[in-house]
Amino acid sequence: MAFQFETYRFNTEDAIQVCVGAFALAVPIGFSEEAWQLGETLPLLNLLMLLGLSLLFLGVFTYQSVFQQDIRHRLPVFIFRIIVAYLISACVVSLVLLCIDKLPLIDDTMTSIKRIIVISMPASMGAIVVDSFDKE
Secondary structure (H helix, E strand, C coil): CEEEECCEEEEHHHHHHHHHHHHHHHHHHHCCHHHHHHHHHCCHHHHHHHHHHHHHHHHHHHHHHHCCCCCCCCHHHHHHHHHHHHHHHHHHHHHHHHHCCCCCCCCCHHHHHHHHHHHHHHHHHHHHHHHHCCCC
16 A cells, blocks of 8 residues: 655555654653653643654654655655654554553543653654655
8 A cells, every 4th residue: 555646655664664663762762651740741832842843853854864855846745754654653652552551541531642742752753764764
């Protein structure tokens, strides 16, 4: 299965690379009590700033490494790449937290979302770095 935009493809191999990169950083950080507590105590504004920083750094790295500063005719692909990398990373983080019983989705949904945002920042960077290894 592949999504094709002009001359660029996002396929199963890319998705697996994003998963592996996210998992590489989600595991050690997801197991830390400091990350759990940050997810409980950070105010919403700080979490939004963290989310924004995550997307900003994903964008900068993707622009420099994956697209080699050439997004003029591939802007939709560029944006798609950033969003997909972040969403896959958030899913990987969610699975890790669920496995270690630190994702109280039903009992405390807001804490779960906060923990996912906190741990997805480094996990998404790991994801996009691994994904960039074999690009262009």
